[in-house]
Amino acid sequence: MPWVTSSTNGVKIQVKVQPRSSKNEIIGITGDFLRVRLTAPPVEGEANKALVKYLGQVFGCAVGRIKILRGATGRCKLVEIIGLTEEAVRQQLNRCCRERV
Numbered sequence: 001m002p003w004v005t006s007s008t009n010g011v012k013i014q015v016k017v018q019p020r021s022s023k024n025e026i027i028g029i030t031g032d033f034l035r036v037r038l039t040a041p042p043v044e045g046e047a048n049k050a051l052v053k054y055l056g057q058v059f060g061c062a063v064g065r066i067k068i069l070r071g072a073t074g075r076c077k078l079v080e081i082i083g084l085t086e087e088a089v090r091q092q093l094n095r096c097c098r099e100r101v
Contacts, residue, residue, distance in 0.1 A: 003034050004089050010065075010082040011089055017075050019047040024054045026097050033076065034093075048072055051079070059084060059092055 003014050014033050021037035028035055040050035048068055056063045059081060071077035081089075 003029055003032050004086050006086055007080060010080060010084045011086055012069070013079045013081065013089065015051065015077045015079050017042075017047055017051055017077060019075075024050065026058065026093065028097055042075075045072070048077075051077070055079065055081065058096060059089065 005012050016033035016035050018037045019040055019042040021039055024039055025037050027037055038047055038050045040046040052063050052066045055066055061081060065082040067080045069078045069080050
């Protein structure tokens, strides 16, 4: 499965999270995952909350439109963002990411 795919309501993104980082940032695409570093620890859902909030800031959408569909207890997650297109995701990531997607 590619790192981003279209869904009926928006897009699904496969994300690999690195918690307890020095800052929140998207570091690029590795294999089939969008790699994201978060400052939050992986305790009691803190990293999941931070991921949803950070993706909302990156893509300019409300946190209510972002859902973790799979992987809530692991580093590899499947996230759905309602109302976005694959093209919009790629364009926004090209603006804020270290490497081109």
